[in-house]
Amino acid sequence: MLNSWFPNVSWEKMWEATIETLYMTSISVIATFFLGIILGLLLFLTSKGNIWENNIVNKVISAFVNIFRSIPFLILIVLLIPFTMFLLGTMIGKDAALPALIIGSAPFYARMVEIGLREIDKGVIEAAKSMGAKTSTIIFKVLLPESMPALISGITVTAIALVGYTAMAGVIGAGGLGNLAYLEGFQRSRNDVTLMATIIILIIVFIIQFIGDFITNKLDKR
Amino acid sequence: MISIKNVQKIFSSKHGQVKAVDEVNLEINEGEIFGVIGYSGAGKSTLIRMLNGLEIPSSGTVVVANNEVSHIKGKSLRKARQEISMIFQHFNLLWSRTVRQNIAFPLEIADVPKGERLKRVDELIKLVGLEGREDAYPSQLSGGQKQRVGIARALANNPKVLLCDEATSALDPETTNSILELLVDINERLGLTIVLITHEMHVIRKICHRVAVMENGKVVEMGPVMEVFKNPKAQITKRFVHQVTESEETKETIQQILESYPQGQIVQLSFVGDAVEQPLMTNLIRDFNITVNILHGNISHTQTGSYGTLFIHLDGDESEITRAIDFIHSKQVGVEVISNA
Numbered sequence: 001m002l003n004s005w006f007p008n009v010s011w012e013k014m015w016e017a018t019i020e021t022l023y024m025t026s027i028s029v030i031a032t033f034f035l036g037i038i039l040g041l042l043l044f045l046t047s048k049g050n051i052w053e054n055n056i057v058n059k060v061i062s063a064f065v066n067i068f069r070s071i072p073f074l075i076l077i078v079l080l081i082p083f084t085m086f087l088l089g090t091m092i093g094k095d096a097a098l099p100a101l102i103i104g105s106a107p108f109y110a111r112m113v114e115i116g117l118r119e120i121d122k123g124v125i126e127a128a129k130s131m132g133a134k135t136s137t138i139i140f141k142v143l144l145p146e147s148m149p150a151l152i153s154g155i156t157v158t159a160i161a162l163v164g165y166t167a168m169a170g171v172i173g174a175g176g177l178g179n180l181a182y183l184e185g186f187q188r189s190r191n192d193v194t195l196m197a198t199i200i201i202l203i204i205v206f207i208i209q210f211i212g213d214f215i216t217n218k219l220d221k222r
Numbered sequence: 223m224i225s226i227k228n229v230q231k232i233f234s235s236k237h238g239q240v241k242a243v244d245e246v247n248l249e250i251n252e253g254e255i256f257g258v259i260g261y262s263g264a265g266k267s268t269l270i271r272m273l274n275g276l277e278i279p280s281s282g283t284v285v286v287a288n289n290e291v292s293h294i295k296g297k298s299l300r301k302a303r304q305e306i307s308m309i310f311q312h313f314n315l316l317w318s319r320t321v322r323q324n325i326a327f328p329l330e331i332a333d334v335p336k337g338e339r340l341k342r343v344d345e346l347i348k349l350v351g352l353e354g355r356e357d358a359y360p361s362q363l364s365g366g367q368k369q370r371v372g373i374a375r376a377l378a379n380n381p382k383v384l385l386c387d388e389a390t391s392a393l394d395p396e397t398t399n400s401i402l403e404l405l406v407d408i409n410e411r412l413g414l415t416i417v418l419i420t421h422e423m424h425v426i427r428k429i430c431h432r433v434a435v436m437e438n439g440k441v442v443e444m445g446p447v448m449e450v451f452k453n454p455k456a457q458i459t460k461r462f463v464h465q466v467t468e469s470e471e472t473k474e475t476i477q478q479i480l481e482s483y484p485q486g487q488i489v490q491l492s493f494v495g496d497a498v499e500q501p502l503m504t505n506l507i508r509d510f511n512i513t514v515n516i517l518h519g520n521i522s523h524t525q526t527g528s529y530g531t532l533f534i535h536l537d538g539d540e541s542e543i544t545r546a547i548d549f550i551h552s553k554q555v556g557v558e559v560i561s562n563a
Contacts, residue, residue, distance in 0.1 A: 127314035130274050130329040132303035139331070145318045168440075221359040222317050 008190040013175065013180060018200055020094045021176035024166040025204070030100035034160070035106040037151065039065060040113025041139065051135055065107040073165050076104050077172060097174035101165050109158045117143055118152030149220040151178045156212025160205050179203055223383065223415045224250035224273065224382050229282035229292075231268050231439075242268040243279070244439035250279035250432075255525065256411055257447070258419045258446040259462055265439040270385050273417065274306045275299050283350055287382040302553040304332055307376035313368040313475055321347070325396060328378040346374040350404060366397035373404060377412075380531035385407070386418035390425060402429050402552045406525070423465040427451070427524050436461045451522070451529045452494040452556065476533065479517050486537030488517070489547065492531040492556030502553060503534075503543060510546045512538030533560070 003009075039061060046058040048141025064158050071079070077100040084099050085093050120143060128142045144151070177197040185194030223449040232241040243265045250256045260266045263424035271277040272284050275291045284292040307328070315324050325346050329339045347356055350370040360368055369389060376384055386405070391400040406429050409416055420426065420498075426433050426447060435458060442456040451467075454460045479488060506514050519532040535542050550557050 121312070122312065123310055123312055123314040124316060127308070127310060128331075130276060130303055130306075130308040130326075130381075131331050132300035134300065134329045139296060139333055141327070142316065146316060148318065219318070222361050 001127045006192040006196050008031055008184075008188075008192050009196050010184075013184070014193075014196060014200070015175075016182040017175070017177045017197070018204075021163070021170075021178070021204065022165050024094050024097050024101060024169070024174070025159065025162050028098055028105065028162050029155065030104045030164075031102045032158055032162070033107050033155050034203065036109030036155075037113050037144070039106060039110035041143070044113040044117040044143075046141060051138065051199075056195035060221035065110050067078060068103060068107040069111070071104075073100070073104050073168055073184055074171075077169060079084045079188060091202070092173040092175075095175075097166060100169060104165060105158050105162055108161070109154060112158070112199075113147075113151060116147040116154060119150060120146045149216045149222075152219060153212060156208060156216070159212070161207050163201060163204055163208070223252040223254070223287060224248070224256075224305070224417065225283075225285045226250075226269075226272075228285050228287075228361075229269075229279045229284060231265075231272065231277060234278045241439050243272070246322075246439075246441050248434060248441065248444070250415065251415045252415055253409070254432060255406070255416045255430050257426040257433040258382065258417070258436055259423060259433060259488070260419075260436035260458075261421055264436040267387065270308075270387055270417060270419050271288050272382070273385055274303050285515065304328070304379045305381050306383045306385065307379070307381040308385040308387060309372040309389045310377050310389050311371065313340070313360070313365075313372045313392075315368060315371055316376075317360050320357050320359055321352060321363070322368070324371055325374045325378060327373070328375055332379050340424050342378060343374075346377060349377070349408075350374045359520045363404070363439075364397075365393050366400060367400050369393065369397075370404070373401075377414075381414070383415045383417065386416065388420060389418065391420065398425070399428070411540065414427055426462075427466050427522055427529075429525055431525055435462065446526065447524050448494055448526050448529065449482055451524065452492065467520070467529070475518050479533065479535070480560070483515075483535050486535055487543055488511075488521040488533060488535050488560040489550075490556075490558040490560055491534065491550065492558075493528075494556075495527040500553060502550065502555065506546055506549070509540050509549070510538075512536050512546055 008071055043058065043059050043065070046054045046061070047084070067143045080100045080103065081091050087099055090096055105166060114149055125138060125142060128138050166174070167175050167178025170176045170180070173179065177200055181194045181197035184190060185197060226246055226248040229243055229246045230241065233240045233242055245267060257457040258266045258269060265428055271338045272279050275284055281291050281293070283290060286302070287305050289305070291299070291302060297394060299330070316327065320329065322343055325343045326339050329342060334342065339368060347353060350373050352367065352370050352374065355363065355367060356491050360371065363371065363508060390401050393401060405416060408414055418425065432445065432448050433447050434441045435456060436442065443450065443454070450459060451463055454463045470530055503516070504515060513536070515535040515537070517535055519530065521530040527549055536546060547557055547559070
């Protein structure tokens with residue numbers, strides 16, 4: 001029955017594209033998570049009234065984050081072609097999309113991390129200081145655990161955005177479901193292929209949202 | 223134990239400079255419960271935060287348990303802070319950790335090995351009376367229980383000094399009393415020096431040995447709690463003392479008394495410590511030719527003794543009343559004539 005509704009879908013290709021999309025999404029989500037947390041922590045810690053208060057560093061990181069957050073993703077990929085070529089020697093295939101995916105989403109996530117950290121009660125940080133905690137202790141035992149629900153729900157939103165980005169990256173040759181939908185579906189006017197790719201992307205998004213919500217609820221003891 | 227010398231703290235804001243703490247000098251003894259009272263904005267919060275280096279004085283020195291907190295930095299400050307712990311008005315517990323894990327946090331900071339940590343946490347849970355709640359999260363606790371966790375956490379590393387920053391201001395009266403009793407118990411059992419700031423005279427009366435009254439960044443009055451109660455000098459101190467000795471109810475009662483006794487004199491007597499125990503009324507009635515009528519009285523307990531007020535009505539010959547009042551004076555009892563009828 002499935003074959004009669006989707007006569008032009010090659011399930012082998014579809015599966016391969018799904019794996020590519022999952023590969024691009026998961027690698028970029030993991031990298032974004034760590035990079036975003038580092039940037040978000042720096043933004044938070046160097047802001048006014050915090051441990052590493054430093055206006056200049058804060059402004060520089062903030063400007064960097066804002067610039068990369070504002071560039072439309074499709075343009076960012078094009079702008080990053082020389083960088084990708086230098087890094088990977090190619091601009092086609094699943095790995096080629098990674099630099100643009102990570103650079104495009106880490107600043108976005110960094111802002112969410114910063115917002116999550118700001119929500120921590122200042123008194124709790126002060127209490128840790130009054131106990132004689134080092135900055136690293138404050139970061140790893142207070143800031144990150146206390147903001148973890150916000151960090152997880154933030155990365156969930158970012159991961160869903162990243163699934164969309166991988167599809168866009170696919171259009172210019174990065175592989176995955178977006179690439180398949182564009183080349184096989186749109187350009188050859190096989191709407192069933194486009195539809196199937198869309199359905200699979202939707203399923204991926206739902207699963208990500210479900211996992212994200214589940215972990216957030218599990219962690220939130222407030 | 224704690225010595226604060228010529229300490230000033232100036233905050234600069236857009237609207238100019240604000241002197242939060244102005245030339246404060248204090249000596250706090252080992253094992254003492256020392257209270258600082260003042261209204262909000264008096265500088266008491268800034269003062270207590272200078273005792274563990276959360277604020278650095280603009281000038282002057284602060285020495286706590288042989289650490290010059292006002293000058294040390296980095297590792298030595300962190301080490302000193304393990305000996306000077308603090309509890310807070312809003313408890314400041316980590317919501318992501320259970321009671322047990324919250325209490326273990328300062329021990330983790332001090333690099334206490336895990337086995338020892340667990341043992342110490344169990345001791346502390348018993349000390350503050352939180353048995354059975356070890357695995358609860360702060361959101362599942364009442365305010366009083368949260369503050370008990372705060373106290374257990376503060377005691378974890380066997381500090382020499384405990385700083386209480388409005389520790390009972392967010393609690394209801396009943397819970398406040400139980401937390402204050404716990405603090406007294408800890409003070410007596412562990413010999414811990416406690417410095418607390420508050421805006422409630424009730425807290426000072428109940429547990430402090432000595433008190434400093436702050437207004438506009440200055441200490442305007444200081445002394446043993448009983449002395450201050452007996453003989454408040456500054457206007458603001460009188461207001462604080464009235465908080466506990468004269469309730470609204472008392473004021474109304476006096477008003478009524480004044481109206482219903484048009485003759486004679488109404489006198490307010492204040493008894494402190496031993497004076498409470500003399501047979502003053504008997505002597506008054508025996509030795510003077512006047513009628514004595516007891517109208518209203520109450521007794522407040524402080525950490526170092528009792529403080530009582532008594533309103534009496536004296537009727538009779540005017541010269542005899544004057545002699546009676548002089549007699550009361552000679553017995554070391556405070557006398558205040560409320561109004562001539």
